[in-house]
Amino acid sequence: MIRQPNSILGNERLLVTMGKKGEIFGYYYPGKDFAQHVEESQACIHDGKGLIWSNAREWVADQKYIDNTNIVSTELTHPSGLKMEILDFVHPTLPVLVRKYKLSSTHSFHGKFFYFSNLQVGEMKKKNSGFCDYDSGLLAQYWKNYYVGITSTPLFEEWQVGKSMDTIWWTNAKFDMEDGELQRNNEDIGNLNCAVGWKLDLEPSKPVEITVFIGAASRRPALYRRMREVLKEPVERIYNDTQEKWIKWLSKKKLLELPDYLGFQEFRLELMKAFNRSILALSILNDPGKGSFLAAPEFDHEFEMSGGYGYCWHRDSAEIVTSLMEAGYPDYCSRFFKWCKGTQLQDGSWFQRYWLDGNTAPSWGNFSYSTQIDETGSTIFAMNSYYQTLDQPVKAEFLDNMWATVLCAAEYLMRRTSSGIHETCLCLWETHSGIFTYTNAAIYAGLIGAANMAIDYNEKGLADRWTERAEFIKRTTIEKFWLDEGYFARGMKDGAYDNAIDASIIGVFVPFNMLSPTDKKEREMIKSIIRNIEKYLRVPVNGHFGIKRYVDDTYIDGNPWVVTTLWLSKALLELALTSDDTDREELSALTHDALKYIQWSLKGATGAGMLPEQVNKYTGRPAWAIPLSWSCALMLDNIMLLDDLQKKLDRD
């Protein structure tokens, strides 16, 4: 089932996605992409007559992150006077989700508190096995070497290991909870669900606290050990350690100098928060062992309406790691490029997308004509961006390690661009097959990056060859695709020009710098591209405009995207940064326009502040993949450009 989260939680070993009422949508262990063990996991209250599920319509929910942390606070208020306050966080080191419930009522209340889970351990509906070892205070479910366990403080008083979908329906824990009693059975097999319960007696101003721990392990003894360990620690201490961990993590970030922007009330604070939130979100969407990043936590497991998002794309990750590097976290680059070395294909290119462990993911890009060449260009381009920031001797060591990778990738790009534009492949949106402005710009940037590294590697011949090809690609792209209307065509399809306007053409400027804002003619071309994108691709919603990908986009209603909108604002800010020092009016106008787009992007975030892939063009609500790592990376870029701009103004 497709369910988009409102917030995410995690640490180095666990990723959890959560709905706005504290329902667990995804619980990923040991990888952030596999396996997803939870179909449903949430609390409910039995009031003596029936169950009040925590995601029931009547609850009024308010969910937000505790500042500067990946700790989520969810407050649920029921019209009957019941209140559920949940603090959710993942243990600082262990793969254990901590769910601290504070239950209160405006009137005397006597009933039960249940925590129900429909676990599909190992992503398997069948052949699961569940047991409750009450003496050890553990209810566990497993499939092969995947174990998920539930324990609590205070220890649950009743429990049930039930059949989730069977004709013997009375063993189904979800049904059986309705009478307010659980069966206290010890074990079962098959397609299971489970519940644990406590007697709940509330008096006004006397709340009750119950903490549920959901842990994972790859072996049974490890699960027992982990759950024993968390039970020994006071919950307050785990909370404080978790908070401290994230605050410390954020203290490494680049310090920002942002002013109060005229006409943008309290926007400075909002930008600061968005900066922190993007870093925090990206930190848990990364596989720290491998260096890869999820495009987004998977939410379309069955590929019902898309090809899924829970994989690593080089295109996205290249932008993510360079953004994080600029934001003060260069280690992501070194790990990611090491990963790239391992995942590069024999021909020097990279595959459409990968599992986080480096295995090739489900793909519709298995042939040379259906691959996405821009991903190879982006990767080498990002690699050089990182390389240029290094100091000796690390710089030389990095190049020694990566040279073979750079060489193979650059030669791959050479082989596929002999005519000055690339051979047929898929576009970055994975929609069209043909030749594309964006992809040519990515290849240009990749070859220029490779040439820079080749010079340092004393391979001047190669450097000249690659630079020459890059310039040839630039010339050919302009000659063939620049239109009299003042923008680039998307490219060519089946030998014919495809003049549709596509937001990705801004890629010739950001991120790939094929056009330079300091060259007068090219600056005018950039401005003209921006004008045309705004003219044809703006979608009015949330009081301003977002930018959709291209005309006649039909993917998920053709909503405006945060990535394309933030590309545009990034381009505006880059222009502002390179604007003539005497032309304050232009600088001010460019900054203002960029701020409006950034503000629009933030308006499309979830209640907890997660940046989505898209914004619903009718409702203005976050749409589709949430959070999208690429959106987070571009938000970092934009805010850092605002910071650069402020520093420039201060200098001037």
Next chain:
Amino acid sequence: MVRDLYMFSKVDPEADVVWFKINYENTLHSEADITAFFADKDLDIRFAYLDSSEDPSKGKYVMFTEAKKGRDIKSIAEELEKKDIVLGLDWGYSKNRVIQSVDFPLHILGDRAVMIRAKTFVNFLNVLNEHVPQSEGLLTIVGLRNGEGAARYLRGVTEMDDSNFLELLKELLMAAGWGILDYDMDVDELKGSARIRESFIAGEYEDSDTPVCGYISGFLAGYISESLGKVVQVRETRCESMGDVLCEHIISPVPEGAKIEHLLRGGSN
């Protein structure tokens, strides 16, 4: 209960089919007066129904008539509307003379309802069985929920107890077109059987080697469990789709102790 009409008029292919929905004051002679009015106007009533169940002082008379093309129906309607007993009138032509709905939307057991053909329902089942793992469990649970809901609704609108709940169910299943129920059950022992003739599922299902009315088993389990406040299981043992003369659902208390799948490895005595 369903109060809608599907009409297939075939008496006079050249005539207009005109429908009337008449709200009237319910006197001893109201219905007769209205019927006589239509006879006077030489409008043949082909199908009609009356309803004064909600408020005994008022009634609703819905009828479908056939009239020669070109008849001035508007004047007839105006004349009818002027009658003392008539409180309100709606009328119109059945344009295509195939299906005409006067009351919309439909309601059944207090909720919005739709009509679907048994064949359509069985198509759902077939697709589910083909593509969804544990579809029988899924259908049992859906049936169970619906059976519980039906029992709760009937308890709310009528005096329902251990002695009449199955008789009410019989009437409900017949009225809904599901089948003809016959039963015997010991409500203390929670044992018995429910036999359904002309089950809408089995009747539309192709030949099968296994019973196919799991949804009805679930419905019966939910209805009986909710009615008695005790949990029963219901399993279909005979089914018309298997060539049996009727479908039989065995009612029994839920078992305690070992489960079937735990015994398959030879643990059974």
